Amino acid sequence: xxxxxxxxxxxxxxxxxxxxxxxxxxxxxxxxxxxxxxxxxxxxxxxxxxxxxxxxxxxxxxxxxxxxxxxxxxxxxxxxxxxxxxxxxxxxxxxxxxxxxxxxxxxxxxxxxxxxxxxxxxxxxxxxxxxxxxxxxxxxxxxxxxxxxxxxxxxxxxxxxxxxxxxxxxxxxxxxxxxxxxxxxxxxxxxxxxxxxxxxxxxxxxxxxxxxxxxxxxxxxxxxxxxxxxxxxxxxxxxxxxxxxxxxxxxxxxxxxxxxxxxxxxxxxxxxxxxxxxxxxxxxxxxxxxxxxxx
Ligand code: GUN
Numbered sequence: 001x002x003x004x005x006x007x008x009x010x011x012x013x014x015x016x017x018x019x020x021x022x023x024x025x026x027x028x029x030x031x032x033x034x035x036x037x038x039x040x041x042x043x044x045x046x047x048x049x050x051x052x053x054x055x056x057x058x059x060x061x062x063x064x065x066x067x068x069x070x071x072x073x074x075x076x077x078x079x080x081x082x083x084x085x086x087x088x089x090x091x092x093x094x095x096x097x098x099x100x101x102x103x104x105x106x107x108x109x110x111x112x113x114x115x116x117x118x119x120x121x122x123x124x125x126x127x128x129x130x131x132x133x134x135x136x137x138x139x140x141x142x143x144x145x146x147x148x149x150x151x152x153x154x155x156x157x158x159x160x161x162x163x164x165x166x167x168x169x170x171x172x173x174x175x176x177x178x179x180x181x182x183x184x185x186x187x188x189x190x191x192x193x194x195x196x197x198x199x200x201x202x203x204x205x206x207x208x209x210x211x212x213x214x215x216x217x218x219x220x221x222x223x224x225x226x227x228x229x230x231x232x233x234x235x236x237x238x239x240x241x242x243x244x245x246x247x248x249x250x251x252x253x254x255x256x257x258x259x260x261x262x263x264x265x266x267x268x269x270x271x272x273x274x275x276x277x278x279x280x281x282x283x284x285x286x287x288x289x290x291x292x293x294x295x
Contacts, residue, residue: 002151002263004230006143009150010273013281017058020284025059031287032061033091033117033279034083038076038098039069043236048095054276060283061088069099076102077110084112090290091117091283096168114290117282120167128175134289136282141173143274144209144230145183151263153207153228156185161202163218163251164211165192169232173209198222210251220256229257229264232271 021031033055037048048064055062065079076098083092092115094107108116113123119136127135148155160177164170170190177186191201192212202208202222210218211232223229233251250267258264265271 001258001261004147004151004263004265004270006147006265006270006273009147010143010277012150013146013274013277014054014058017277017280017284020288021059024284024287029287030059030061030088031090031283032063032086032088033093033283034063034065034086034089036065036067036076036079036083036092036094038067038071038095038102041097043234044095044097051093051276051279054280055283058280060280063089071099071102073102073106076107080107080110084110084115089115090286091115091279093118093279115286117279117286119172119282125167125172128172128179131179136285137176138168138172139278139282140169140211140232140271140275141176142278142282143271144169144173144232145176146278147230147265147271147274148207148228149183151228153263155183155207158186158206159204160186160188160207160209161205162188162190162209162211163192163202164209164213164232165190166211169209169211173211177209212251214251215249216251216253218252218257220253220260223257223260225260226262227260228262230271231265231267233267234272 035048035051037044052062052064083089092111098104108120111121113121116124116136119138124135128137155177162170162173174188174190177184178188189201191198199222203224205227207228209230213233215235215237229252231250231252235249236246237249239247248268
């Protein structure tokens, strides 16, 4: 069994970003990312903090906007409009999920698609479906694809099962893997909570992308020998032995599934660091693509 080390692959992506950032700096340009957090969900707060920290490490311009849970839809739209027209900001990310009273779809649509480094705007969703490389692909699926490429896992002709149909991971993951070319050309099945005979489906898979958000969901009897498993799950489960009172576990019952795998990602240290690295890469891409005033 080969352990796919996301932390190492993420470092490689970040090194590529550093080269690109130096190139842009030579032209007097500096990529800038704005991360917007509404409310005080502890997990979201932790993600936003690590995104901001990574930006600073790389020398990107970083703006962290922390808005109270009582922020109205109109106030949030106003902030987005300001960021859309701010020339030093090339990427805008609104941490999901926002509080219940916020219409997330409307917020996503309000972001300038050229600054939508999350790849959630309808224009970018369409570009992914159309295989138009000028669009932005959501960071987590992009990171999963890169992990497969770096681990030398052939996707062409492979039976891939994506567990989960979310807009953030499942759907874009399926589109990426079925696209023509390197890292694509797969035969993709998207399974979800209503899928019949799930075990029969997952046991046929050469590659499984687990993105359902349920701790230890994928068990050993659901996979065949020699499968490749990418675990997208980051679930907080109670752990009195841990100082924080919780620990992070994936969607895969790692201990029992790993021995059957050709390759598998751990949690933590698998997909997580890749998501942030791809966000940095998308921000650099946004800066490159936005023409006009040097910033
Ligand atoms: N929440 C969980 N993953 C993501 C992500 O990739 N982007 C945003 N904006 N929110 C998230």
